[in-house]
Amino acid sequence: MLNVSLSMASVIYIFDKLASERVSALMFFHWLNVSHPELCCDPDIGGCVVDNCGLLGNFEAMVPILNEFNLKRMCLGRRAFRFMVILRFDEDSRMECVRRIVNVLNEVGGVCQSSGFKVLIEILSFSGNFDTVEFVIGEAGRHVNRYNYLLRMMCKRGDYEKVGDLVEKMKRCGVEPNGSTYNMLVSCLFKIGNFADACQVLETMEKENGLSDEFTFDTIVRLLCKHGQIDLALTFIDKMTLKGIEPCSLTHAAVIKCYFEHGKYDEAHKYVVDSACKGSYSSNENYTLLASLHLKKGSVLHSQKILHEMMDRGLKPNYSVYMKIRKCLEKKNKADMSWELSRRYLSLIET
Numbered sequence: 001m002l003n004v005s006l007s008m009a010s011v012i013y014i015f016d017k018l019a020s021e022r023v024s025a026l027m028f029f030h031w032l033n034v035s036h037p038e039l040c041c042d043p044d045i046g047g048c049v050v051d052n053c054g055l056l057g058n059f060e061a062m063v064p065i066l067n068e069f070n071l072k073r074m075c076l077g078r079r080a081f082r083f084m085v086i087l088r089f090d091e092d093s094r095m096e097c098v099r100r101i102v103n104v105l106n107e108v109g110g111v112c113q114s115s116g117f118k119v120l121i122e123i124l125s126f127s128g129n130f131d132t133v134e135f136v137i138g139e140a141g142r143h144v145n146r147y148n149y150l151l152r153m154m155c156k157r158g159d160y161e162k163v164g165d166l167v168e169k170m171k172r173c174g175v176e177p178n179g180s181t182y183n184m185l186v187s188c189l190f191k192i193g194n195f196a197d198a199c200q201v202l203e204t205m206e207k208e209n210g211l212s213d214e215f216t217f218d219t220i221v222r223l224l225c226k227h228g229q230i231d232l233a234l235t236f237i238d239k240m241t242l243k244g245i246e247p248c249s250l251t252h253a254a255v256i257k258c259y260f261e262h263g264k265y266d267e268a269h270k271y272v273v274d275s276a277c278k279g280s281y282s283s284n285e286n287y288t289l290l291a292s293l294h295l296k297k298g299s300v301l302h303s304q305k306i307l308h309e310m311m312d313r314g315l316k317p318n319y320s321v322y323m324k325i326r327k328c329l330e331k332k333n334k335a336d337m338s339w340e341l342s343r344r345y346l347s348l349i350e351t
Contacts, residue, residue, distance in 0.1 A: 006032075011039055015048035019083075025052040026061060041072055047079030047119070054083040059100045066108040066116075075115035081123050098124070098132055102139045121146060125153035130162065134169070142175045151184045160188040164197075179205070195229045199236075218251045225258040233258065241278075249282040253289055260293050268293075269306075276313060284310070288318040291325065300328040304341060311344050 011032065018025045029049045033040045040046070046069055053061045069076070081101065089097060098120070105116045117140035124133045130150065137146045147170050154163050167177055167185050177185075182205045189198035202220060217240045224233035233255060240247055247255075252275060259268035272290050276283040287310035294303040303325050307317050322345055329338040 006036055006039065008039060008042065008044070011036075011045060012048060015045075015052060019048075019052055019055055019086075022055060024056055024058070025049055026058075029065075041074055043075050043077030043115075044079055045077075046074055047077035047082075050076060050080040051082045054081060054097075054101070055086065059104055062104050063107055066104065066112040069112050070108060070110035073111055075111050076119050078119055078122070080116065080119050084120075084123050085127055094129065094132060095135070098136060102136065106139070117146075121149060125150050128153075128157055128159075130154065130159070130166075134166075142170075142173050144170070144175055144178050144181065147175060148178070148180050148184070151181065155184055155188055160192045163188040190223055190227065193227070195224065195227060195232055199224075199232055217245060218248050221247065221251050222254040225254040228258065228262065230255070230258045230262065230264075246280065247282075249285050252280070252282045252286050256286060256289055256293070260297075265294075276310075276315070283313070284315045284317070287315055288321050291317065292321045295321070295325060295328065300325060300332060300334075301337075304329060304337060307341060308344065311348050314348070316348055317345070 014028060015025055018028065025048070029040070032045075046065075049065060050062055053059065053065070066076075084094070084097065087097075101116075101120060105113045105120075117136065120136055121133055121140070124130075124136065130153075133150050137143075137150070140146060147166065151163055151166060154160075154166070163185055167181060170177055170181070182201055186198050186201050186205075189195070189201065199220075217236055221233045221236050221240075224230070224236070237247060237251075237255070255271055256268050259265070259271065268290060272283075272286045275286055280286065287306060291303040291306040291310075294300075294306060307322065307325060310317060322341070326338045326341055329335070329341065
């Protein structure tokens with residue numbers, strides 16, 4: 001009567017207040033549809049009225065509202081079906097409620113059906129009701145993107161063991177996993193320490209579609225090294241060699257550090273030498289890192305020998321590491337060794 005212009009925030013506040021009091025919002029929505037039709041085209045407002053119907057168990061009232069939304073090509077917003085969380089159903093009641101929602105969505109069809117299924121899957125996944133989500137996916141249509149959303153939520157909640165089971169279920173249902181599916185599966189297998197299976201999945205990915213941007217060979221090697229799986233990491237290094245792919249400097253560093261962390265100093269040295277023999281562009285960095293690691297371990301004489309070896313190959317050490325080794329030699333009264341190291345270094349940079 002006062003011709004007041006309502007804001008979106010005030011309308012949502014009214015819907016929230018009616019919901020908290022368990023009062024039907026249908027009269028308010030119908031009035032709003034006449035007095036402020038522009039607001040009723042917003043997905044959040046649509047979600048609010050659908051949510052209110054669900055809170056009161058009035059699923060029949062959803063049908064004409066959703067049909068109207070379909071005519072406007074209006075999708076349901078994220079506020080729809082929040083009552084699924086608020087009402088704290090037991091398992092049987094939740095499933096019964098989900099069946100009623102599914103029946104409504106299938107009855108109305110259109111954009112409300114597709115957007116409604118998406119919102120319902122999101123709400124249930126966020127709540128951790130994964131079995132119920134699988135039922136909804138079966139009703140909505142078994143599409144890989146719907147399964148991927150569920151997998152993503154499982155990963156976020158730390159339910160890593162369930163991810164592999166769901167991927168197997170997808171395959172049995174005739175849904176072919178895509179790159180995103182495999183990426184999540186591999187990440188979960190790494191997190192639970194199942195490295196052999198993770199590598200097997202990666203090999204499948206490589207054969208079928210090629211590795212994704214997320215899981216390049218370099219990334220895989222560094223992940224395996226991070227978890228101490230040096231032997232598996234080397235198998236991927238070998239694959240890179242066969243394909244003519246040069247590991248980046250960070251990948252070489254990860255392998256060398258992994259060897260060192262496990263006390264395999266000779267293997268680390270051999271890896272650096274072999275990489276240099278293959279003409280690796282990271283040879284300078286590899287040798288310098290090896291010398292630096294020996295120095296940190298307290299073996300200055302070994303680190304000095306590494307620098308001699310690399311300079312004999314015509315490779316220039318990092319200046320900072322070179323100076324640290326010289327100073328350590330001088331502190332240990334090895335001035336003659338320090339001088340020889342200096343002589344070789346100056347000779348190398350002058351040529």
